[in-house]
Amino acid sequence: MGPSEHDTSGRDRGGLARPPPWPVILAILLAAVVAVTAASFLALRRATLAQERLIDVEAAALAAARAAEAASQARSRLAHEAFLAPTPESLGAAEGAYAAVAERLLHLRPLAHSEEERALLFRIAHGQRQALSIWRELVDARIRGDRLDRLAALYAERNQPIRDELDLEYAQLADMHERELARGREEAAGVGRAARLGLLGAALVALAAGVAMLLLLRRSLRALVESELRYRDTFEHAAVGIANVALDGRWLSVNPRFEEILGYQEAELRGRTFADVTHPDDVGEAFELGQRLIRGDAAVAGVEKRYVRKDGRTTWVNLTVSLVRNGDGTPRHFISAAEPIDARRAVEEELRDAVRARDEFLHIASHELRTPLTSLGLQLDGLRSSLSRSGPLDPERLEAKADAARRQVRRLGALVAELLDVSRLADGEVPVEAEEGDLVATARAVTERFAPDAARVRSALRLVAPDSVRARFDPVRVEQALTHVVANALKYGAGKPVDVVVQRDGGTARVLVRDRGIGIDPDARERIFGRFERAVSSRHYGGLGLGLFLARRIVEAHGGRIAVVSAPGEGATFAVELPVAGPPERVAAGA
Secondary structure (H helix, E strand, O other): OOOOOOOOOOOOOOOOOOOOOHHHHHHHHHHHHHHHHHHHHHHHHHHHHHHHHHHHHHHHHHHHHHHHHHHHHHEEEEEEEHHHOOHHHHHHHHHHHHHHHHHHHHHHHHHHHOOOHHHHHHHHHHHHHHHHHHHHHHHHHHHHOOHHHHHHHHHHHHHHHHHHHHHHHHHHHHHHHHHHHHHHHHHHHHHHHHHHHHHHHHHHHHHHHHHHHHHHHHHHHHHHHHHHHHHHHHHOOOEEEEEEEEEEEEEEEOHHHHHHOOOOOHHHHHHEEHHHEOOOOHHHHHHHHHHHHHHOOOOEEEEEEEEEOOOOOEEEEEEEEEEEOOOOOOEEEEEEEEOHHHHHHHHHHHHOOOHHHHHHHHHHHHHHHHHHHHHHHHHHHHHHHHHHOOOOHHHHHHHHHHHHHHHHHHHHHHHHHHHHHHHOOOOOOOOOEEEEEEEEEEEEEEHHHHHHHHOOOOEEEEOOOOOOOOOEOOHHHHHHHHHHHHHHHHHOOOOOOOOEEEEOOEEEEEEEEEEEEOOOHHHHHHHHHHOOOOOOOOOOOOOOHHHHHHHHHHHHHOEEEEEEEEEEOOOOOEEEEEEOOOOOOOHHOOO
């Protein structure tokens, strides 16, 4: 009988041999191996890309967010200082800080991942603009002279809610990036697990697939190594100091920039804690900052603090600190980012010094202007009393009172002239109209004009000069400069002789003003030529502290120089040197 329908001889009904099922199974298995291998490779590749995104993008975004928050805090401080003392320098610094915050926010926009984050950035930018508008409005009111206490209350009432809202929004922004970092870690971990299972299955199915998978894995590992190298490059070459600090304050690792800031090598710091290199006055605040992060009061905290370098010098930094936690939420270590701010602190100190100098000048100016006015009033009251008496008038007495009144008027006029001169000459070039003249004649006019003043202080004012010293100079300006120098010599000359010596040495004309008075300390010889500066207390000697400043500006405008040789108790000799050929052409033309 023929073969039945269920014959298992390996042939079909037509007598043709059926292909064995193993090649198909093997082909399916091979395809599965290839698919699993390819899927594993792609999974590893996704894990690599996730790690790269975590390091390159999110780290940059988080750093930018922290930098924007730090810039906003700096802006708030500078704006408050400018509001209290609205000088051109402080206002410029505050405006610059607002611009810096806006620029950092612009850098954050391309890094936003969601509409929520973009909306948050928009709210932050809107808040910054509101704060700027309020600040400008109140500063304008401050400049117009509105009461400071009322403006300060308005400033706190209108600006503090915006400041609090900005702080909350910056914290939300940092929290978003922290969540993005956590999500990236979870994604990378999940993909990695899937890839490992795929590799294991592929290895069990076929050795060839395993070998191929190992080759692909090596390529992926190379990519991971390169990514790690990029991370190390970012750490090693960052523009700010970055350090990992243990919970007990020990230094775990620092980048080269942090080494430059502290002056220590990383190996030296590992045997120390942060408190060992922190200024003693700042240790408590820095410790409290770390405790706030551990308690969870803030995700990121910042403070301006001082470090003590290895060479003993103190350096200021803007320190931003965050806390790294384990998966269960327990603290692991701190990450600190330090940006040196010595230059900014120096500018702030200069601004404070300028404010103090302004206040001192206003005090001195008010006193100096009030003194001749008071004396003038007394002299006029005396004249009025003499004129109202019955009987003959005493002409000599009336003339003496009139002369005294004229002296006070001249003194008041001289003070006003000094103020006008410093306002004209302090910031721009001194206009000089040079002409051929006799320096001896100019010096003689000054000494003759000061003869009555010298007589009053019982000082002999002597001119020692040849018949003539010809030179090109502005006679009005030079007489003004010599007036200040001679007045200074009579004021501090202690009633002793004052000599005015005119010389010519080659192409240089020189005027020496020598007194035998109290002298000048070595550390004050250069300072006395500054604006509103003096070598002694204003309580003992009057004046605005402008005479020598104006004299130097005038002499330097002629292309000359002024210097002093002195010692305490031995008098002082001021040397005014002018080029005989005249001032440089640009200055002479009044350019």
